[in-house]
Structure formats: structure tokens, C-alpha cells
Amino acid sequence: MISSKCNCDRCQHEVCARRVPIFSTLSIEELQKVVNLIYRRSYIKGELIVIEGSNLDSLIIINSGQVKAYRDTQDGKEQILYVFSEGDFFGEKNLIINQAATYNVEALEETNICAIRKEDFQKLLTEHPSIGLKIMEELCNRLDRLEKTIEGMGSKDVEARLGMVLLEFARKHGKESGEGILVELPLSREGIASYIGLTRETVSRKMTLLQNQGIIEMVGNKKVLIKNIKLLEQTVQ
Amino acid sequence: MISSKCNCDRCQHEVCARRVPIFSTLSIEELQKVVNLIYRRSYIKGELIVIEGSNLDSLIIINSGQVKAYRDTQDGKEQILYVFSEGDFFGEKNLIINQAATYNVEALEETNICAIRKEDFQKLLTEHPSIGLKIMEELCNRLDRLEKTIEGMGSKDVEARLGMVLLEFARKHGKESGEGILVELPLSREGIASYIGLTRETVSRKMTLLQNQGIIEMVGNKKVLIKNIKLLEQTVQ
DNA sequence: CGCCTCATTGAAGAGTATCAAAAACTGTGG
DNA sequence: CCACAGTTTTTGATACTCTTCAATGAGGCG
Numbered sequence: 001m002i003s004s005k006c007n008c009d010r011c012q013h014e015v016c017a018r019r020v021p022i023f024s025t026l027s028i029e030e031l032q033k034v035v036n037l038i039y040r041r042s043y044i045k046g047e048l049i050v051i052e053g054s055n056l057d058s059l060i061i062i063n064s065g066q067v068k069a070y071r072d073t074q075d076g077k078e079q080i081l082y083v084f085s086e087g088d089f090f091g092e093k094n095l096i097i098n099q100a101a102t103y104n105v106e107a108l109e110e111t112n113i114c115a116i117r118k119e120d121f122q123k124l125l126t127e128h129p130s131i132g133l134k135i136m137e138e139l140c141n142r143l144d145r146l147e148k149t150i151e152g153m154g155s156k157d158v159e160a161r162l163g164m165v166l167l168e169f170a171r172k173h174g175k176e177s178g179e180g181i182l183v184e185l186p187l188s189r190e191g192i193a194s195y196i197g198l199t200r201e202t203v204s205r206k207m208t209l210l211q212n213q214g215i216i217e218m219v220g221n222k223k224v225l226i227k228n229i230k231l232l233e234q235t236v237q
Numbered sequence: 238m239i240s241s242k243c244n245c246d247r248c249q250h251e252v253c254a255r256r257v258p259i260f261s262t263l264s265i266e267e268l269q270k271v272v273n274l275i276y277r278r279s280y281i282k283g284e285l286i287v288i289e290g291s292n293l294d295s296l297i298i299i300n301s302g303q304v305k306a307y308r309d310t311q312d313g314k315e316q317i318l319y320v321f322s323e324g325d326f327f328g329e330k331n332l333i334i335n336q337a338a339t340y341n342v343e344a345l346e347e348t349n350i351c352a353i354r355k356e357d358f359q360k361l362l363t364e365h366p367s368i369g370l371k372i373m374e375e376l377c378n379r380l381d382r383l384e385k386t387i388e389g390m391g392s393k394d395v396e397a398r399l400g401m402v403l404l405e406f407a408r409k410h411g412k413e414s415g416e417g418i419l420v421e422l423p424l425s426r427e428g429i430a431s432y433i434g435l436t437r438e439t440v441s442r443k444m445t446l447l448q449n450q451g452i453i454e455m456v457g458n459k460k461v462l463i464k465n466i467k468l469l470e471q472t473v474q
Numbered sequence: 475c476g477c478c479t480c481a482t483t484g485a486a487g488a489g490t491a492t493c494a495a496a497a498a499c500t501g502t503g504g
Numbered sequence: 505c506c507a508c509a510g511t512t513t514t515t516g517a518t519a520c521t522c523t524t525c526a527a528t529g530a531g532g533c534g
Contacts, residue, residue: 071384073392074474081384093377096370102381125366132369133333133362139376140330144339146383147308147318153390154434155310158490189513197391199491204514221499221512237311395522426481436523441482458481458531475534482529490521497514504507 017114019087020061022134030128037120043107050105056094058115062086065111066186069103070194080195082142083108083186085172092135095121108186153197161196162206163236166216170226180227182219189221210235254351256324257298259371267365274357280344287342293331295352299323302348303423306340307431317432319379320345320423322409329372332358345423390434398433399443400473403453407463417464419456426458447472 017023017034026034040063043049049067050056062084069082069090081103084090094101095118116124125132152161166183174181185192189207190200198206207224210216215232217225226232254260254271263271277300280286286304287293299321306319306327318340321327331338332355353361362369389398403420411418422429426444427437435443444461447453452469454462463469 071388073388075392077392079388079391081387092373093380096373097377102384125370129363129366129369132366132373136329136333136369136373136376139373139380140334143330143376143379143383146380146387147339150318150383150386150390150434151308151310151316153387154316154431155312155314157312194391197387200513201492201515202490205490208514437481438483438524439522442522445482477534478532480529480531482527484525484527486524486526488521488523490519492519493517495514495516497512499512500510502508502510504505 019063020089020114021087022089022131022138025130025134026128034116034124037116037124038114039117041113041115043111043113045107045109047107048104049107049111049113050091050101050103052102052104053100056091056101057118058091059089059095059118059121060091060105061089061114061116063112063114065113066108067105067111068108068187068191069105071103078194079197080187080191083169083195085186089138091115092139094118149196158196158198158202159206159209160236161198162192162203162210163232165192165196166224166226167229167232167236170229174226177225180217180225181229183224183226185222185224256300257326257351258324259326259368259375262367262371263365271353271361274353274361275351276354278350278352280348280350282344282346284344285341286344286348286350287328287338287340289339289341290337293328293338294355295328296326296332296355296358297328297342298326298351298353300349300351302350303345304342304348305345305424305428306342308340315431316434317424317428320406320432322423326375328352329376395433395435395439396443396446397473398435399429399440399447400469402429402433403461403463404466404469404473407466411463414462417454417462418466420461420463422459422461 017031017038023031023034041049043065049060050069052071064086066083066085067090068080069084070078070080073079082088082090084105090105091101093099125135148164152164169185170181170183173186174183176182187195188200189203193200193203196203207216207218210232211218213231215226215228215235217227219225254268254275260268260271278286280302286297287306289308301323303320303322304327305317306321307315307317310316319327321342327342328338330336362372385401389401406422407418407420410423411420413419424432425437426440430437430440433440444453444455447469448455450468452463452465452472454464456462
């Protein structure tokens, strides 16, 4: 059975559950149980998956596509907190500490999600403590990232912040090519700006700067070729 | 038995375990088991409890006192990430995702800690999944705080950031007094600056500004009287 | 009381935000 | 394949805020 070529609901579910790190410790039988709990949704680009302040009652796992999690600040801007893609999950906060969603989540492209309802998820958690451990791992990783972000924002080196984001995207969707790593940017300049707390103009300026230094090369508006990743890493650290 | 007046090791341990939110769901018997796993340490002001990069193999819970968790940035400054006090814990990241400490932890005053070794803690976790849930809760809360911090740092309102810190300290160690809330600051101006990513001079200036607006009143260097908390909250939001 | 540390204040400088305009890109339809 | 319109990005000039450097002032502890 080549599940990746089967498009029935069942198999898609299984694929989804398999792909997700938090279920990686489960046996095939356990996985099957999880699959039965999952329901699916699809969203087109720009569609809101979660609205800040609403009661989200499911854990949501990204099957394919990408989303941004953001907040609207009081001065009307949006602050992007996370860019999630395949295998990432969100909504855990609403399940665990029982609070309304603290940010909006919007599809950046066509996105398919798998979701598990709160009750099902909590049952799962008590039956399989290993899932809890995986969740904790991921939460810790997220804390790690946020801590680094804060450190970066504190030490006011703007170029370093931009470099960090480029490296993050490169890790996620970078493709090795002859002259370097080609990265498809999930966010526009404005999005990047909101992600690292700058204005789009400054992001523009800094990008051209990095380009003039020979570190990157912009390919259209949505791609970047990282020509010298070592130099970029130095800029960051 | 008035345990708070008993100073034997045993009781101190128990007090410690009871105080800690992550053990709050345990029965007395279970708590007793936890108590037996705990070992204690004391640190004087300025002493390092955890060194960045070292292998921390225990979960550490603060019994009394206060600590700061910080990183040394490449440009020689320190970036404070957390101020932990009674009942807070840290070190969980090293236990869960098996990595070296990502920050230093230093006692801000005389501090007593309780600690549980990795193996003991992990056994505890499998035996009492509810502890895992509590840890997840706390991790989510921390994520929440960091997300807010990032939002604050992004929307560049410096006074708001200062206000946030003052409110945080007020919540933790504020004492209602006739004219407002008296807060003992755990950090110096420099510490506050490093906590919110500014310089000590800017913190000074903004503090005098808040004082001139009648919102706060400085009492010596280490205390602040919040005279108008509503105004302060408005500044933040 | 004096010393040392920490906090405040001032003036100059650097960097980003802001506003405005030009240029480049994306996608659509002919 | 090209042209066009809308959007996004880049570039320029100015203003504002924070940082930096330097000096003064206040607080705490022996």
C-alpha cells in the first residue's frame, strides 16, 4: 500500500498523523485510534483559521500549506508571532490552559489541516503520556525560539534579526542549488517586517544591503538566494 | 502541626513541594514521595545557580528568594529573560529536550531552592501524568508572556514596555499601601533595562517621566510607589 | 563621614520611522 | 507574447527617538 498515492480520506488522515512529530512515538494500532479522531478542513490563501478571542476547542495540525499566527496591536498593525508549516501544531494553549485564542491564524497559501477535539485530545493525553512529553518538547522548542527572538530584539542589531528570519526560512523551505540555497519566502516584505518588529521600508533597505554585501541575492519578490550562508550566520551571531 | 513554624529539613521540603503549583494536584501520599526525591541548596546574592552551556540535570524550584535568568549577548551585554521567584521552576528544558542550559541563572538575593534529579522527575512524570499537564500549563503561560513581550517590543512604545515590567513586579511583590501599591524592585535600573531591551539611561528618563505624570513615585532606588495603577495600565494597553 | 556604586541629567550622534514618490513585480486579458 | 492595472517593493528626504559619551548627583555601607 503506497499511502502517499492514495487520496481517500482515510489515508490522508493517516499520512497526517504519521507526519506529526507529537504522534511519532505511537504504534500503528495507536495511530489508527488517533486517525479515527481526526477531522479535516481546507483553507484558501488569506482565509482565517482562528480568530483572536474566539473559543478554539481543537488542537490543529498542519497537514500541508503554511499559516501565520499574528496579533493586531492597539495601533492597528499586526504582529506576526509564528509561521507554521507542515507538521506544526497550534491551539494547544486553548486546550491546556482553557483560554480563548490569543492570536489570529491565517492561511498563507492553500492549507489543509487536521484537528482533534479537546475532549479527544485530553483523553489521548492521559492514555499516552508520551504524547504529552512530545508536546512539552515542542513547547520548549518554541520557548527557545521566542527567547532567541527576544534576545535578538533586545540587542538592537536589525540586520541580525533579518538574518535570523532568513535562516529560519532557509531551514524550513530552503532548496540547495548550485550557487547557494534558494528560499521561497512565506511572507511579503511587510510580513517579514511585522515578524521582526520593523517597517517594510527598513526591511527593504536591509535586504538590499545584504545583497550589496554579496550575502544574498533577491530573485523576484518572493524568493531569495542565500549565496554565502556562512557570512549570514556570522551576521546573526 | 504548624509546618510553617517547623524548620526541620523534612517540613521545609514538604512546604516547598506544597507551594509549587506543578505538584498541586497530588495527594498527600504522593506529595510525600515527591518530598523524598527533593534535595535543597542555598545561594547568596550574586551567586550563579546555573551556568549557560553547562549540563543541568535537575528541575529546580524556588522555595524562597528571587533569581534572574539571563544570557550574555555577543556584544557583552546581558539580556534578562525571566525573573523567577517563590514557586517558579526552571531547568525543565534541559530535562525535556536534553540540551545544555541556554541561560545563566543568578540569585538576586538569598535564595533557597528545591531540586529533583532528571531520572526522578521523569519517573514522576510517567507515574503522575497530571504533573505533566501542570508543566504544560506553565510552559503555555510562559509562552504567553514571551509572546506579549515580543508584541510589546515590536510596537515600539518604550514607555509601555516599562509599564509592563512595573505591573509584573507589582503583581508579584506589590504591597497595597494608603497612597497606592508599593513595589520592591528586584532589578536595578540596569537590570530593568536589560529586561526590556533598553539602556539604563533611557529607563531612568522614562521613570522620571512617569513620575512627572504622577503615575509613579520613586522611593529611594529600589522601591516604586504606583500611585495611579489605572493610568499605568492605560499606558501599557 | 567618606568612599563606592548606582542613578540622573545633558548634549551630540546614529538609526529607524514616517511620508511621499518612483520603480518593479504579478497576474490578467487581449 | 505583450500590454496594462493593481499591488508590492524600493528609494529618498526629514523627523523623531534612543543610544552613546560625559559629567553630575544621590544612596548605601563600612
